[in-house]
Amino acid sequence: MENSAIIQINQLIKRFPMGKGEFTALKGINLNFGTGEFAGLIGPSGSGKTTLLNIIGSLDMPTEGEAVVLGKPISKLSAKESAKLRKESLGFIFQSYNLLQVHTVFENVEFPLLLLDYTTSERKKMVMDALEWVGLTDKVKSKPPQLSGGECQRVAIARAMVKKPSLVLADEPTANLDAANSHNILQTMQNLNRELKTTFIFATHDEKVIGYLKRKIFLKDGLVDHEEWINQ
Amino acid sequence: MKIAFKLAFRNLIGAGLRTWLNVIVLSFSFVVIIWAKGILVGWDHQAKNDMEQWEIGNGQFWHNQYDPYDAFTISDSHAPIPNEFKPEIEKGEMVPMLFAQGTIYPKGRMQPAMIKGIPASQILLKIPTHKLDTVTDAIPAIIGEVMARSSHLEKGSRVVLRWRDSKGTFDATEIEIVDIFSTTVPTIDVAQVWINLETMQEKLLLPEQATLFSFANVEENRPAVGDFKLKTKKELTAEIDAMIKTKSKGQSVFYFILLLLAMLAIFDTQILSIFRRQKEIGTYVALGYTRQQVVTLFTVEGAMHAVLAAALAAVYGIPFFIWQARVGFTVPMDTSEFGMAIAPTMYPIYSVGLILSTTLIVLLTTSVVSYWPARRIAKMNPTEALRGKIQ
Numbered sequence: 001m002e003n004s005a006i007i008q009i010n011q012l013i014k015r016f017p018m019g020k021g022e023f024t025a026l027k028g029i030n031l032n033f034g035t036g037e038f039a040g041l042i043g044p045s046g047s048g049k050t051t052l053l054n055i056i057g058s059l060d061m062p063t064e065g066e067a068v069v070l071g072k073p074i075s076k077l078s079a080k081e082s083a084k085l086r087k088e089s090l091g092f093i094f095q096s097y098n099l100l101q102v103h104t105v106f107e108n109v110e111f112p113l114l115l116l117d118y119t120t121s122e123r124k125k126m127v128m129d130a131l132e133w134v135g136l137t138d139k140v141k142s143k144p145p146q147l148s149g150g151e152c153q154r155v156a157i158a159r160a161m162v163k164k165p166s167l168v169l170a171d172e173p174t175a176n177l178d179a180a181n182s183h184n185i186l187q188t189m190q191n192l193n194r195e196l197k198t199t200f201i202f203a204t205h206d207e208k209v210i211g212y213l214k215r216k217i218f219l220k221d222g223l224v225d226h227e228e229w230i231n232q
Numbered sequence: 233m234k235i236a237f238k239l240a241f242r243n244l245i246g247a248g249l250r251t252w253l254n255v256i257v258l259s260f261s262f263v264v265i266i267w268a269k270g271i272l273v274g275w276d277h278q279a280k281n282d283m284e285q286w287e288i289g290n291g292q293f294w295h296n297q298y299d300p301y302d303a304f305t306i307s308d309s310h311a312p313i314p315n316e317f318k319p320e321i322e323k324g325e326m327v328p329m330l331f332a333q334g335t336i337y338p339k340g341r342m343q344p345a346m347i348k349g350i351p352a353s354q355i356l357l358k359i360p361t362h363k364l365d366t367v368t369d370a371i372p373a374i375i376g377e378v379m380a381r382s383s384h385l386e387k388g389s390r391v392v393l394r395w396r397d398s399k400g401t402f403d404a405t406e407i408e409i410v411d412i413f414s415t416t417v418p419t420i421d422v423a424q425v426w427i428n429l430e431t432m433q434e435k436l437l438l439p440e441q442a443t444l445f446s447f448a449n450v451e452e453n454r455p456a457v458g459d460f461k462l463k464t465k466k467e468l469t470a471e472i473d474a475m476i477k478t479k480s481k482g483q484s485v486f487y488f489i490l491l492l493l494a495m496l497a498i499f500d501t502q503i504l505s506i507f508r509r510q511k512e513i514g515t516y517v518a519l520g521y522t523r524q525q526v527v528t529l530f531t532v533e534g535a536m537h538a539v540l541a542a543a544l545a546a547v548y549g550i551p552f553f554i555w556q557a558r559v560g561f562t563v564p565m566d567t568s569e570f571g572m573a574i575a576p577t578m579y580p581i582y583s584v585g586l587i588l589s590t591t592l593i594v595l596l597t598t599s600v601v602s603y604w605p606a607r608r609i610a611k612m613n614p615t616e617a618l619r620g621k622i623q
């Protein structure tokens with residue numbers, strides 16, 4: 001693949017304070033990601049998948065080393081700069097959807113756009129497009145409690161995609177879904193990856209997810225154990 | 233900030249019952265505080281009005297020596313009525329009064345009283361002095377209801393009145409209570425006996441003399457005349473202001489408790505929100521909010537309780553206020569301890585300032601109470617918030 005690197009991770013170490021000592025969750029990660037990748041961090045529980053994803057998403061800071069995301073060195077970003085990076089260029093999809101319960105589907109998807117400078121009509125068009133991608137145009141006025149898990153996760157995907165970010169980070173997006181729904185949302189993301197060239201990075205140990213990945217990065221004890229590339 | 237308002241509004245409405253309970257409690261505080269303050273303003277206004285109509289007119293001239301708080305000054309505080317006042321008196325725009333310290337003996341008990349002479353023909357003040365023209369073989373006198381109660385006198389009662397004339401000689405005579413009047417002005421009622429000015433002058437051997445004058449003239453800076461100095465309406469009603477101030481302080485404790493209850497409810501909601509909505513907080517951060525912006529959002533959300541409460545308060549408060557202003561509010565208490573014969577019906581007066589200041593205070597306290605717990609968000613680690621793991 002002819003890709004320019006959008007993420008460069010160098011000797012990334014992450015330690016957490018634990019009791020009196022420290023726990024090293026990431027022990028020196030070196031990874032690059034290119035535009036349009038559909039990649040996954042795979043590994044057993046506690047291997048550091050979420051930790052790495054959070055640092056890439058500028059929700060957490062490296063202890064040592066650096067992760068440069070879209071040209072921004074995460075360890076050097078101020079709170080404002082990292083918030084700017086997230087609102088402009090990153091989308092998150094969580095295991096537990098994390099939708100705003102009291103807001104409608106429309107409002108949930110609209111939320112990231114409120115932080116950017118779009119007019120009401122622009123926002124409306126973008127939200128409806130995003131809901132079209134995930135096949136939920138008929139649930140615009142519903143609220144999350146009225147939706148199934150699969151529908152909630154599709155709303156979350158629409159919310160992550162609505163601003164057409166360069167990078168989407170998905171942490172165990174299928175963990176709460178049944179097989180049919182898992183395949184459904186994975187196909188949706190795969191299509192978006194193809195059509196919009198959005199880079200997707202998953203953290204997962206779900207075989208169904210792994211089956212869709214074009215690049216599999218196996219983590220073990222805070223280190224990259226090995227990688228697999230699927231060529232189509 | 234605009235987004236914060238939009239979101240806060242959605243969140244608040246979305247929270248449903250809890251929000252409405254808080255809003256109802258807070259709106260109740262709004263209505264009660266504005267109403268109670270309105271009552272005080274109305275009372276102040278009315279008490280001054282009553283005092284004006286019953287006792288002082290638009291001002292008084294006092295003899296230099298006269299001090300209502302010092303009984304010993306009374307016997308010296310009189311002087312001939314100045315010629316300058318006479319035209320005004322003749323036109324009925326000024327009422328001369330002569331005071332003396334005396335004692336009455338209702339049922340043989342001794343009871344000190346202030347004897348006040350007033351022209352029977354005056355119509356400037358509401359005191360029913362025309363009754364002093366009643367023909368009896370005793371001296372006709374009128375008293376207020378509180379005085380009647382405390383001295384067990386009724387209409388038609390006769391009682392011995394003793395005083396000292398200007399030469400220091402004791403004199404005693406019988407008076408007959410020819411009328412009992414109801415007033416809310418204690419200073420013309422409690423321990424006061426009103427008789428005809430001419431009789432008074434005669435008995436005291438002080439013809440043509442007076443202690444003070446109440447007048448109708450609205451001029452504010454009338455010069456002193458002879459031994460008589462001006463007492464403006466403002467000076468004379470200062471005591472009412474002082475009384476209202478004391479009342480207002482008493483009320484403040486009540487407002488404080490009321491607001492405290494409302495604030496506790498909101499504080500509790502905020503604390504709960506921040507713990508229960510950790511994932512939401514993490515999500516806001518993940519979607520591009522800074523933690524500081526989330527703090528703002530939660531503060532606005534809390535403060536918005538006050539806005540909703542104001543709106544709700546307007547819905548049922550405005551009709552209530554209008555109704556109250558029309559029918560008034562009669563104090564359900566024994567007002568005789570204030571020296572008032574009748575419980576005054578108070579008509580609340582609401583000013584724009586009163587409503588604005590109350591709204592502002594409630595909004596401000598709500599904001600502070602909302603901000604205080606929300607500050608914690610700024611210290612939250614978003615990854616931990618997302619996992620919902622903060623204790």
Ligand SMILES: Nc1ncnc2c1ncn2[C@@H]1O[C@H](COP(=O)(O)OP(=O)(O)OP(=O)(O)O)[C@@H](O)[C@H]1O
Pocket residue numbers: 016017018023024025043044045046047048049050051052203616
């Ligand atoms: N804030 C933290 N403080 C202390 N230790 C942490 C913290 N976050 C993660 N860890 C530890 O770091 C290690 C890696 O955690 P991480 O959440 O990245 O694992 P994971 O691969 O995502 O696991 P899972 O599949 O269970 O989600 C774990 O042992 C975890 O206990």
Ligand SMILES: [Mg+2]
Pocket residue numbers: 049050051171203
């Ligand atoms: Mg994880």
